[in-house]
Amino acid sequence: MSPPQHQQQPPAPTTTVFVGTLIHSTGLATLEIIAPGVLGVDSNGRISFVEKLRHSGESEGDDGVEDERLLRELLTRVGAEGVEIRRLPSHSFLIPGLIDTHVHAPQYAYTGTGYTLPLLDWLTTYTFPSERKFSSLMHAQTIYPKAVARSLRCGTTTAAWYGTLHLPATKVLAETCKSLGQRAFVGKVCMDRNGGEGYVEPSASDSLETTKEFINAVQSLNADTVQPILTPRFAVSCSSELMKGLAQLASQHALRIQTHCSENPAECSFIRDLFPDSRDYVSVYHDHGLLTNRTVLAHCVHLSDAETTLLSETQAGISHCPVSNFALSSGVCNVRRLLDANIKVGLGTDVAGGWSMSVVEAMRSALVASKVVGFTQRDALLALSKIPKSVVEDEGPVLYHDQPHRPLTVPEVFYLATLGGARVLNIAETVGNFIPGKEFDAVIVDLDAPETTTSEIDEARRPVTVFEHDTVTTMFEKWVFLGDDRNVAGVWVKGRRVV
Ligand SMILES: [Zn+2]
Incomplete structure (x- = not known):
């Protein structure tokens, strides 16, 4: 028998879990980096949960072993044991599409x-x-x-x-x-x-x-x-x-x-x-x-x-x-x-x-x-400073700012x-960042792409070079200025993989 219309559908089961660095915006200037993060996608292509695996200082000893234990615990808690787990390679991150x-x-x-x-x-x-x-x-x-x-x-x-x-x-x-x-x-x-x-x-x-x-x-x-x-x-x-x-x-x-x-x-x-x-x-x-x-x-x-x-x-x-x-x-x-x-x-x-x-x-x-907008305004101000004050006052609001x-x-x-x-586009209720309930539109950005041998000449084919001292924030900034489609390691729309 089909359920009555007013009865709410039970949440769809989580089918895939992404583990690695998650980066998204929660507002104009608020970039959130969740590392290491865990994001679940359900069978309807929606984000079922987003969690940070541990807080700094929380883990002792071997982080890898500890993370694995925490991941198992988390998956049990959210009822996602046994689902497909996609682990992001190092120097990569998951962003909204x-x-x-x-x-x-x-x-x-x-x-x-x-x-x-x-x-x-x-x-x-x-x-x-x-x-x-x-x-x-x-x-x-x-x-x-x-x-x-x-x-x-x-x-x-x-x-x-x-x-x-x-x-x-x-x-x-x-x-x-x-x-x-x-x-x-x-x-x-x-x-x-x-x-x-x-x-x-x-x-x-x-x-x-x-x-x-x-x-x-x-x-x-x-x-x-x-x-x-x-x-x-x-x-x-x-x-x-x-x-x-x-x-x-x-x-x-x-x-x-x-x-x-x-x-x-x-x-x-x-x-x-x-x-x-x-x-x-x-x-x-x-x-x-x-x-x-x-x-x-x-x-x-x-x-x-x-x-x-x-x-x-x-x-x-x-x-x-x-x-x-x-x-x-x-x-x-x-x-x-x-x-x-x-x-x-x-x-x-x-x-x-x-x-x-x-x-x-x-x-x-x-x-x-x-x-460039900044330079133009600065140069206009400089030019203005060379004009007699009385003339500037007569000109009124020459500059916007x-x-x-x-x-x-x-x-x-x-x-x-x-x-x-x-x-x-009026679709922020559906996509745009990693909020549970939104549809899973996402990209894996991999800075170690394309794959190379260990030779430096071969590695120079990569648009972005990552160094030992790079933090997640600097890697993200490098991607914005240097990255291209070679760094796109996977694309999902509504939970479906399209690239
Ligand atoms: Zn046009």
């Missing part, structure tokens, strides 16, 4: 090229002609598996993907995410103007109809980790009618929305011409009902104070894409200012505006970008790459 909050799958085909042009010229010269090719299903079937596989290989367990205007090709993208096991939000791009030759939808209503079909198609995949996301490319290429229609769909189907905002000065100026009745760029989306707590705005480099206030009030999130901002000369985003304004921020690779599918590359570029800039730290960019991204 990386979250790419902004990435274009079709653009993977030309990643790493064309960075001499600014955004609007880059779009018409490279992007639109390249995306137009996805009218061919065969082309989509060739490119998309490579793009998603590369993203997973880099340790990205969740991605917010843009497809193209084409319904059949974007369905292929969603199917690919399902078959390769990546947690994904997949969007059919909507644009009914300013798309360039042969790359624009015939009308707003046509775009909306195709979008509805796409939503149904993704939902009928019955994939527990793949969902549709509404994707107006940006306000430059969307009419008011289209944006209003998408806002209606978002509220009808409780869908997330992703778009671009305030990436490049020429784009911002174009927006002012296209929408003279809106106060600013962020308001364009707000005025069309697209600014919700489930909206992700990529870039947001050039925001006014009024715009940051509006984002904070609506709790829309920002995908910070530093690699792309450098590559397309868009500008340098002051992420500290956004965080101080209580805005949700995550990281995006923005391939192919960005040249790398790796969120680790985005993390270190975010650190560099934040330092009269306080020294606080550059982002390693723990903070790691937060942006994991829990911050989860908050931006």
Whole structure:
């Protein structure tokens, strides 16, 4: 007999236990290192428990023997005797899966090229002609598996993907995410103007109809980790009618929305011409009902104070894409200012505006970008100090901050790459860190990879070199600055191993 509806299901049994160093964020600046840690995963792919094996000073004599005894005791206590135990090798650690909050799958085909042009010229010269090719299903079937596989290989367990205007090709993208096991939000791009030759939808209503079909198609995949996301490319290429229609769909189907905002000065100026009745760029989306707590705005480099206030009030999130901002000369985003304004921020690779599918590359570029913000402010202050005081006073608030800039730290960019991204995509209840009850999306980072013989020449193939004196904290920092996909030793999404 089936149990009555109101009766709570018993907890699922633990099926796998990871033993080793666990590293995750519990907040913006709070990096927690649990070493040695033990993490259980249950048969539904959820984290069943997280424990520290011992506290410093607690163990005497041979740590290995003592740890083994404590592990047996712990497994008995949590009812997990006899389950599969995965022991992390030395110089490795388990982290929550990386979250790419902004990435274009079709653009993977030309990643790493064309960075001499600014955004609007880059779009018409490279992007639109390249995306137009996805009218061919065969082309989509060739490119998309490579793009998603590369993203997973880099340790990205969740991605917010843009497809193209084409319904059949974007369905292929969603199917690919399902078959390769990546947690994904997949969007059919909507644009009914300013798309360039042969790359624009015939009308707003046509775009909306195709979008509805796409939503149904993704939902009928019955994939527990793949969902549709509404994707107006940006306000430059969307009419008011289209944006209003998408806002209606978002509220009808409780869908997330992703778009671009305030990436490049020429784009911002174009927006002012296209929408003279809106106060600013962020308001364009707000005025069309697209600014919700489930909206992700990529870039947001050039925001006014009024715009940051509006984002904070609506709790829309920002995908910070530093690699792309450098590559397309868009500008340098002051992420500290956004965080101080209580805005949700995550990281995006923005391939192919960005040249790398790796969120680790985005993390270190975010650190560099934040330092550049500091230099710019310092230099402006220096210049200001050479101007007579009376003139400075007349100029008023020339600078955003009269306080020294606080550059982002390693723990903070790691937060942006994991829990911050989860908050931006509104999935922090499900993933983002190692809290029991959340789904197990994780990566094993191994600094002793690739495997080598003992020769120093062979060992030099490793992107990271670990020395005897390195602590867990320094190894983690080395990985952020030096690591790459060779250090990704295993990837899990909802408890399923996908790499
Ligand atoms: Zn983009």
